[in-house]
Amino acid sequence: MESLQALLGTRLPIIQAPMAGVQGHALAVAVSNAGGVGSLPCAMLSEAALQDELSALQAGTSHPYNVNFFSHTPPVPDQARETIWRDALAPYYREFDIDPAGIVAGPGRNPFSAGAADILEAFRPRVVSFHFGLPAPELLARVRAWGGKILSSATTVQEALWLEAHGVDAIIAQGLEAGGHRGIFLSEDLSTQLGTFALLPQVVRAVKVPVIAAGGIADADGVAAAMALGAAGVQIGTAYMLCPESTTSKLHRAALASDAARHTALTNLFTGRPARGIVNRVMRELGPLSQSAPEFPLATSGIAPLRSKAEALGNSDFSPLWSGQNASGCKNLPAAELTRELMSKWNGI
Structure with a gap:
């Protein structure tokens, strides 16, 4: 060979x-x-x-x-599923004073x-x-x-x-x-x-x-x-x-260099498709895998404004902290x- x-x-x-x-x-x-x-x-x-x-x-x-x-294959947008996803995220939208009506759905x-x-x-x-x-x-x-x-x-x-x-x-x-x-x-x-x-x-x-x-x-x-x-x-x-x-x-560098990097999980919350990242607040509270998340990559738009707001405050609670199970290297x-x-x-x- x-x-x-x-x-x-x-x-x-x-x-x-x-x-x-x-x-x-x-x-x-x-x-x-x-x-x-x-x-x-x-x-x-x-x-x-x-x-x-x-x-x-x-x-x-x-x-x-x-x-x-x-x-x-890009999915056909499903408004009913998008509504379910926005409802799941609604408590966080209220916490960060985000109007979900202003969030534009789209591919990521x-x-x-x-x-x-x-x-x-x-x-x-x-x-x-x-x-x-x-x-x-x-x-x-x-x-x-x-x-x-x-x-x-x-x-x-x-x-x-x-x-x-x-x-x-x-x-x-x-x-x-x-x-x-x-x-x-x-x-x-x-x-x-x-x-x-x-x-x-x-x-x-x-x-x-x-x-x-x-x-x-x-x-x-x-x-x-x-x-x-x-x-x-x-x-x-x-x-x-x-x-x-x-x-x-x-924020991502800090997570990779911390003890938090020892705990990763597969999650579909950030894009709609399973991906491995360091466990953070939204993964703990919603569960890393959610049936509410729209198909890949349509979940991205719903969580993006939460990520922006949280990162502006200096935390990665809603950020996709992609990492393998072994960040020791x-x-x-x-x-x-x-x-x-x-x-x-x-x-x-």
Whole structure:
């Protein structure tokens, strides 16, 4: 089997996980220049912002980088469900003197589109990764046409087999420990989700393409353990969130550096889809998973004004504090130095 480094054109088998909301091109540039694959999260970028970020990214590195997109199907807005959600949040609206009638409903994340593909074609990124399955075949064909390598996340063996059957070049085995959104797409049953070191060897045995381990890997020992279990590489996100190149907010940085980071949970309160974050007030009081939350990504608009008000007062009670279960590797180090440290026990050089 071709090595991950040969497939992606990089020196080290490490991918910096794309983390929307806490990074831009600067983190990706630093990791790519250090020999890994830096990633740019694109799901929250307008087409104009995507163009600007890609221009800055390509100006900052001559090495391969990854651009990441969601591939969900946008839901049809449901006013009845939105009303239920606003009712659930009503006590908080009163607490912060927010008029719910003034909250504009709307999407918070965009799937990969023909417009995004148009922009990408000018940059021809070496790696394009997806979350929540894959986009339409005609969009994938456009990525392949410029030689782009396609990655996507699997949270079960069944999803890995599906991705392989649909032609991905490598599979990211996302364990339950991972921070941010679950990549689950063949089912909504969270009981199917496995920890990284249970999922990884099963996926490695089931597929013929390279498998990248993700979730709970926070130091050089974790990297070595993943490689020993058959991973062709690792994808690491949480550990990079305190790097100076990240845009992680002060409140989020404080949470990651505190004892609170030891308690994370999957929650749908912030977007409508399960994602792992540090437990805060709204997660404790509403329960981390709520049937009232609208479909992804429509839950975002209802809670956004609460987040703004609380953050202005200096607290993160309503903020999505995305984090994996193991934040112990978070360090305020330059991303290049952290990348070298993470790979220090890998014997492939």
